[in-house]
Amino acid sequence: MLPIVQKIFYPGVAPYLQSKVLSYPLPEKLKGLIAHPAGPFTIHFYAPAFKWCISIANLADINRPTDRMSLSQQFAVACTGLIWSRYSMVITPVNYNLLSVNFVMAITGIYQIGRIGHATWFKTSNK
Template identity: 50%
Template structure:
C-alpha cells in the first residue's frame, strides 16, 4: 500500500485494507504479488487497454482520416514500453502484453494510412 497520506491515498489504502480481508487464500499469491492489484504495476496496464480499444475502433475509420504521425508515435511508445516492461523489476508481463497490442494496432493503422496515401499517387489526375 501507498505510504502517502493524501486524500486519494487514504481512500485507496482504506479500499485495499477492506478488500484484503475478503481475498481467498487461493488468490493470495496474485494479491500479494509485487505487480499485483495492490500496486500501480497492475492498474496502469489495465487502464491502458483503453488505447487498444480505441485503436480497434479506429479500424472502421476511413484511412484518409488517420494521422500517420499520431499512430506512429503510439506504435513507438508501445514498442519502447514493451521493452521496458521486461527489464524492470518485477517484470510486468501485463504491461508487456498491453503495449504489444498498442504497438500492433497502431502499426496496422500506419500501414492503412500509408497504403491510402500511396494509392492516391498511383491514380492519374
C-alpha cells in the same frame, strides 16, 4: 499543512488497505495475487488496465477512413507500444499485462500506419 497531508498519506493509503484486505480469511491464491508486487494495490496493475482503453480505441478505428486518421498519432502509439513492451520485460516485477497491452498497441499502430501509407502512396480512399 504539509505535515498533516504527509501524516495521512505517508507511507500510503494503498499499503494500509492492502494489509487490511490481507487480514481477512481469503484463499491463498487470492492472497498471493493481492500481495504480488504487480497486484491490484499498485500502479503496476492499474496503468496497463487503463492503457487497454487506448488499444481498444485503436482497434475500433480499424475500419475508419484513412483520410480521417493521424499518421503522427499512430506513429506515437506504435513507438510507445514498442518502447514500453521492451521496458515491461526489464523492470522488476516483470509485468506481463504491461507487455501484452503495449504489444497490442504496437501492432495496431503499425497496422494503421500501413493503412495510411497504402492509401497515401496508391491514392486510394478507404471509405
